[in-house]
Amino acid sequence: MKTKLLTTTVVGSYSLPKWLEVIRELHKQGKITDEELEEAYDNAVKSCIKDQELAGIDVITDGELRRETMVYFFTKRIYGFKNDGKMKPIGNLDPSIQMPDPIIFDKVRRTGSIGIARHWKFLKEHTSKDTKVTITGPQMLAKRATNEYYSDERELIRDLAEILREEIIEVVQAGCKLVQIDEPVWVGYPEDLPWLVEIFNWMIDGIDAKFCLHICYGNYQLKRLFKGQYADLFPALLDVNAHQLSLEFAVNDAEPLELFKKYGTRDKEIVVGVIDVKDPKVETPEVVANRIKRVFDVIPPEKVWLSPDCGMKFMPRDRAFGKLCAMVRGAEIVRSDL
Structure with missing residues (x-):
């Protein structure tokens, strides 16, 4: 990848156009064909690519615009899930924040490509920028579902990790060099971290790509979802074999800095969140520059x-x-100062 000092990227998803939601609903009603829906997705992704290019982002994604949600995109394409469950709280902070719950009724398994590689190829064909793909992690998929089959949660998460590993291998073999795994749920269950790290490391072991692990506090409707703190995850979090850790810094007054000061970074790259997505105000470049300089x-x-x-x-x-x-x-601004 053509990286440079202070490489800029995105976490993954981009602003979802209202018209795309309307077209999805028309497709459910049978008023839009599969081909017409795919054309709408293509156009939405092209628009997302253009915004990132115009903004000057160095490493871009497709905005996850083809995905119903970061969970449903996977559960609808993995055998063992039914997607007709009742409303359920997403996190453990506010029980009123709910979404319909996938149900695990059988041993989960991969029945074919989920589609990550195909979607990444479309992205790569329509930009000269460096790219990455984002994949929802196995614990997030497990915790967002009602488990009616597995007696051992570790077995469920291991099975999901095996499915995702095959998907990662497919997209890497297609040419993708940077894969980000999203696990916002880790903050909510720090007691499970030792074995979650073990499964994560197994999932990516031996795959020839650069890996990033993104951990946040949840972000549905731009609201925090989990009670935990990053401090609950250290130093065990540093045992992950990801090349990068992507964390929130803007919304929490650079909370992770004290943790990295205390425990170090194990020579990992740190993807520093310098934009507060929960703040409706658009930061000035000077505010961003000050956030960046603080981490040095x-x-x-x-x-x-x-x-x-x-x-x-x-x-x-x-x-x-x-x-x-x-x-x-x-x-x-910061590069010129350096």
Whole structure:
């Protein structure tokens, strides 16, 4: 990858156009063909690519715009899930934040490609930028479902990790060099971290790609979902074999800095969240630059990547684009100072 000092990227999702939601609903009603739905997805992704290119982002994604949600996209394509469950709280912070619950009724298994590689190929064909793919982690998929089959949660998460490993191998063999695994649930269950790290490391072992692990506090409708703290995950989190750790820094006054100061980074690159996705105001480049400079007391510039705190799916398009532009301009200010 053509990385540079303070490489800019995104966490994954981008502002979801209202018209795309309307077209999805028309497709469910049989008023839009599969081909017409696919054309709509193609156009949405092309628009997302253009925004990231115009903003100047270095490593881009397809905005996850083809995905119903970060969970349903996977559970609808993995055998063992039924997607007709009741409403269930997403996190453990606010029980009123709910979504319909997938149900695990049988041993989960992969029945064919989930589609990550095909979607990444479309992205790569339509940009000259470096790219990455994002994949929802096995614990997130497990915790967002009602388990009516497995007596051992570790077995369930291991089976899901095996499915995702095959999907990762497929997209890497297609040419993708950077894979990000998203596990916002880890913050909510720190007592499970030792064996979760073990499964994560097994899932990516021997695969020839760069891996990033993104951990946040949840971000459905731009709201925090989990009670836990990053401090609950250290130092065990540093045992993951990911090359990068992607964490929120903007919304929490750079909370992870004290943890990296205390425990080090194990020579990992740190993807620093410098855009607060929960704040409706668009940061100025100067605000972003100050957030960036603050981390250099603990993390050397050559080990720092930059991103928003989390995904941008639930914010208006003009706000999302404005925040990306501010991030890139802030990075430019700091580079010139360095």
